[in-house]
Amino acid sequence: MTLENQNYITAICSIRNNEIILDGKLVFKTETLDFSDFSKKAYQHLGISYPKFFKMDNLSKLAFLGAEMLLQNEQESDMALVFANRSSSLDTDVKYQKSIADTANYFPSPAVFVYTLPNICIGEISIRHQLKSENSFFIFDAFNPQLMANYADVLINTGKATKVLCGWTEIFNEEYNAFLYLVAAEGTLTHNKHSLETAYNE
């Protein structure tokens, strides 16, 4: 394997503005709802049966739904998970902070605390799809196609992964934006900064 091998984007999913779009096709849409209701309706519409979904925090639900779309027909188990966002787990951190803010009502919740780390959402995807694979979670101000492209390429080209599921999964205070895609050694859409930027902005 060489570091210069070209890789390809083989599937794209975005979850924004109450819509789930897979490879350019609208898969699911609702009127404006809060994320909790939107995600529940999406879960039901997609016919998912996974009760643990309802224990997840918003970030994990968002990442889970995107992964569900991209992995539904995917057989590859050596699938690395490379995710990033801007707010880390702040959406849940704020919620957890509330549970310890008042000494007269001090009941830190372990079920909330466990989600105060952004990589938990990758853990949830790993468990759901039984992916014992490379994982990393990055934080950037905005989607960073250069770094994401580079890192996914190096994982495939050095044999650390056969495919990579990449995701920008940003959510804070009801505002969410998810952009996920699959990278593999074969395909038609070239995997590079430029195609990622174009796809992200569509």
Added chain:
Amino acid sequence: MEALKQELKGKIIEVLNLEDITVADINDDDALFGDGLGLDSIDALELIVMLDKDYGIKLTDPKDGKNIFKSIETMAAYIAANRTK
């Protein structure tokens, strides 16, 4: 005791986010962990917090949880005997 059991069933569903389960689905002596309701280690920790928050019971040894949380029956009995709220 009946009212407490019903209350507990409702609380468990809410606190542990058991989405597709109703109070009617939980029998008093169903196993809560393992094969029964399928609760896990984080759920057990949440129940310990619930005992404190709602019933004023602080478990001195979290390992006691295993016996207390076996079923709604055992939970209700323990709470009735030890509650301070």
Added chain:
Amino acid sequence: MNEVFITGTNCITPLGFDVTTNIDNIVNGVSGIRQHQHLTKMGLPFYAAAVDNAELDKAFAAISSESSYSRLEKMMILALSPIVRTFQKPLNDKTAFILSTTKGNIAALENTDGHIESAHLSQLAKNVAAFFQFSAEPIVISNACVSGVLAISVAKRLIQSGMYENAFVVAGDELTEFVLSGFSSFQAMSDEPCKPYSKNRKGVTLGEATAAVLVTSNCENAKAKIIGDGSINDANHISGPSRTGEGLFRSIESAMKEAKIGPQQIDYISAHGTATPFNDEMEAVALNRLHLQNVPMNSLKGFYGHTLGASGLLETVIGIESLLQNKLFQSLGYDESGVSQSINVIEKTSEKNIQYFLKTASGFGGCNTAVIFEKVN
């Protein structure tokens, strides 16, 4: 493919603000863990390893009169400062800046009219980058307790790809009410200083620290070469480790395969050893599966507590000293084996020729990271 090295190291910890002082304390068996009364609003006494505020402020005042940096930023700047100072080349886009943390400036959330902006991890990275005038956009890694060693792995991979030639890597986390209360809610806190791998271990002792390294393709003054890595998820549970240590097993296996070495060649393992019943047991299982059960190993958490996002990097910095000085440091806190399979815990600081050492870490979310370092002769 580029070879990648670590050429500069530093740390800011309760055991000192430079590597030499830390090693002296470790050799003398001095732990950074103390009992503290006022770390949380509830005023409960906790054992923890805390950096002294007065010493921190004094050390920072010696390098800057700026008062606007957060406590964690000061610790990170102090860790990086001597390494950046000795870097002779221009800070251009070929020099990455990688920051590892789990919670960053989370203490900012305690300030109810504080802006959420200050709790953003990219803001933390920008503040630290601004001090040194790093030009590349910061790369923040927030991957639970493997972040510190994963940051080294990411630096190495990005340098191998040619995207960068050098990477300044800093890692840090602070003792906060947020994490103390959280670990407490998990019933995971020990009521005495932690005892990794021991029969009577009762859980973690938390700590705070920062550490920094320079990772580079330039072998001049290299302290260690990074020869293999792996970061594989257990795919089992979001807070408990796999009982078969699957993710850790595969991570170490991946690292050894890349390094082209076998278990019999590894001279020392700096393991994770948080002293929870499950973590330490999982590590023993994984090491035995890999035939690594006889390799001298330790956890440094008896000295530093669990420093979360800093731990992987801090413990690597100390491990590099083991490599350079051919010294195995005792696994402080260990008394009697409390894991079901045999492992070779270092009970007394001693000499050994070390050519290869393995650093491992595991964390919430089922993550694991393993990196292998080779002595540069």
